[in-house]
Amino acid sequence: MIDRIYAHMQAMQVLSKSQEATADNLANINTPGFKGNKMFYRMFKENIDGREVIKSVPMQRINLNQGVLEPTGNEFDLGINGDGFFMVEQDGQNMLTRDGRFHLDPDGFLVNGSGAKVMGNSGEIDLSDYFMAQGDGEMPKLEIAKDGTISLNDRPIDKLRMVNVEDSSQLQRKGSAYFTVEDESMLTDDNTGTIMQGYFEKGNVEPLAEMVDMMQNTKMFESQQRALKTSDELLSRVSTQLGKY
Numbered sequence: 001m002i003d004r005i006y007a008h009m010q011a012m013q014v015l016s017k018s019q020e021a022t023a024d025n026l027a028n029i030n031t032p033g034f035k036g037n038k039m040f041y042r043m044f045k046e047n048i049d050g051r052e053v054i055k056s057v058p059m060q061r062i063n064l065n066q067g068v069l070e071p072t073g074n075e076f077d078l079g080i081n082g083d084g085f086f087m088v089e090q091d092g093q094n095m096l097t098r099d100g101r102f103h104l105d106p107d108g109f110l111v112n113g114s115g116a117k118v119m120g121n122s123g124e125i126d127l128s129d130y131f132m133a134q135g136d137g138e139m140p141k142l143e144i145a146k147d148g149t150i151s152l153n154d155r156p157i158d159k160l161r162m163v164n165v166e167d168s169s170q171l172q173r174k175g176s177a178y179f180t181v182e183d184e185s186m187l188t189d190d191n192t193g194t195i196m197q198g199y200f201e202k203g204n205v206e207p208l209a210e211m212v213d214m215m216q217n218t219k220m221f222e223s224q225q226r227a228l229k230t231s232d233e234l235l236s237r238v239s240t241q242l243g244k245y
Contacts, residue, residue, distance in 0.1 A: 004231045012228070015221045021060060022214045025205045031176045033099030034203030036063040036210075062171055062179075067098070067204040069196055075142045076102045076110070079201040084162040084193030085179065089124065090116035095178040096163065096171075101200050104130060120158035125150065127157065146194040160195065163187045 021037040028034040038061045069079040078100035080086070085096035088111075095116065102118055105111045108128025110118040117124045129152055133140040143151045148160030165171055166186050171179045181187060 011224045015217050019217045022210050025210050028176050029205050031203050032200050036205045038063045065204045067201045069199040070202050071199050077200045079196040079199035080193040082193035084164050087119040087161045088116035097177050099177040119161045122158050125158050144197045148195050
């Protein structure tokens with residue numbers, strides 16, 4: 001009976017974790033470059049008081065499926081079609097992102113909405129010449145090729161640093177749009193993604209599928225709650241009856 005109660009409690013903990021991941025996905029439906037959370041479960045054997053017990057442990061994985069590329073016409077908006085991440089630097093830390101809604105800061109550096117500087121092969125991408133061309137009355141022509149090469153008025157400036165991760169399970173989520181890896185040796189410049197200028201990638205969350213998951217989690221959680229209550233009542237009756245002898 002105790003084992004049954006423990007199993008119900010464990011199932012409720014697993015379902016609670018799954019519901020948290022689903023809620024986070026739904027909260028970020030409109031977050032550009034967001035990659036949804038996927039829950040899966042690993043079975044572990046554990047020895048407790050000489051008995052072998054099988055435990056189900058919830059694990060979280062990042063869903064790296066491609067999101068829809070939305071056209072904007074903004075020359076600073078960039079989307080990745082395929083694998084890979086942009087690298088940005090904020091507060092001295094390198095982070096990875098799929099959110100390519102960029103702009104120029106007052107100093108002419110290419111940055112994202114949080115002010116993190118976009119990294120190129122030569123470091124921080126400096127496009128201050130863009131402002132100088134405007135000051136000269138010239139209409140600057142900014143072109144970013146599919147391989148990430150940045151050209152201003154047909155003059156190559158730098159190349160976006162696009163990276164991939166050898167083992168995606170090493171990705172650690174930092175907020176809704178950023179990822180980091182503990183060991184940067186896991187990063188590689190070998191990726192198949194191409195840059196789409198004038199586009200940004202929408203989040204890859206499917207609202208209908210997430211709503212279905214949320215309803216199923218709720219039903220299963222309530223079912224486990226009822227089963228736990230029944231097991232507890234049965235245990236209480238058994239204890240009361242035994243106490244009479």
